[in-house]
Amino acid sequence: MDAIATSTLFIILGVLIFISAYFSGSETGMMSVNPYRLKHLANEKNKAAIRVSQLLKRPDRLIGLILIGNNLVNIAASAIATVIGLRLFGDIGIAIATFGLTLVILVFAEVTPKTLAALHPERVAFPSSVILKPLLKVLYPMVWLVNQVTNTFLKLFGISAEQHQGNSLSAEELRTVVHEAGALIPEQHQSMLVGVLDLEHATVEDIMIPRNEISGLDVNDDWKQLVRQLANSPHSRLLLYRDTIDDALGFLNTRDLVRPLLKKQLTKATLLRAVRDIYYIPEGTPLSTQLLKFQASKERIGLVVDEYGDIQGLVTLEDILEEVVGDFTTDVIDDNHEEIIAQPDGTVLVEGGINLRDLNRELQLNFPTNGPKTLNGLVLEYLEEIPQGSLSLKLAGYKMEIVEVQDNMIKTIRLFPLSKKRRDH
Structure with a gap:
């Protein structure tokens, strides 16, 4: 009879350890599930995902439920293990039961189920929610009481479970x-x-075409030369100005001038009538903002001006899109010259006027872009003077040599390759 009773106690103990493992795994699984995948599945009307989402809306209640269940089961298992120990080993059985139960719970009811749940949270959390949701209703009075006490302590630290905002x-x-x-x-x-x-x-200054590189037509030029420039222009939009870019008249869409040009009916009056108003962009405008402004105003091109209204450069919709999708042929930038030329010795010849963001992207470098926008400007800021000839220096951790200086600016710079260790870093 005693043997049957002891066997029954062992069976009950095994069931309690299994239930403890269930609660331990459920806790880890619920807390480890990917919140964004869970939200996606819930939006797809996955019933299990919806149940888990509802339980996780109030994590304090969920954790309270799981810990109440886990502790009740572990306490019951401890009591039964003590009885078994006393029956089998007498007074020393208490120590044996304590050590043995601790080891069993640690391995089979804690580490193993929690590891499994951490590795496969959805496989554990979704089935567990079938039991946890109705169990929360049954034990709600006890869960509510425990939460009231714990939430009171949390409020002392300025934390409110009711105002939990989830994940962002x-x-x-x-x-x-x-x-x-x-x-x-x-x-x-x-x-x-x-x-x-x-x-x-990034701002518009980071990607704009500097004013000295803007392609345009001077309305006061010789008419034959002006027509020749218009006919040979690779761009679909050109800036029309009078004498200097500061006196800009507007943009020309070359497609509008093809027919009168072919019929030799183009005149200065026709040219001036075809001019479209200039869209001005304040310097410092973030690219994300400017992209939305282009969309709202149905514009594709604009001139960047500083706080005094002076023209600093030109930005197109295509320039901004290139920041997202990468380089593609535009109707503004002249690609007839190479700004980066690799050399047989492993060095790279770079034009001084290259945009630092483009240089960083092309060569996987890390030149600072929060100051000067071109390599020439960065080097001049570092030297604090215009070099008179060839000069070697190290800037932002990169070795370089000034190869050519012309018209008060650095025209060509040689960049030396990084060591393999530095490149991998």
């Missing part, structure tokens, strides 16, 4: 998620997503 991602965290997506998102798509996020950190 900052732009930097979202960037990390995109990079960590691996094969789930193609590399090209990752680059585009990160490009969208980077629009917040």
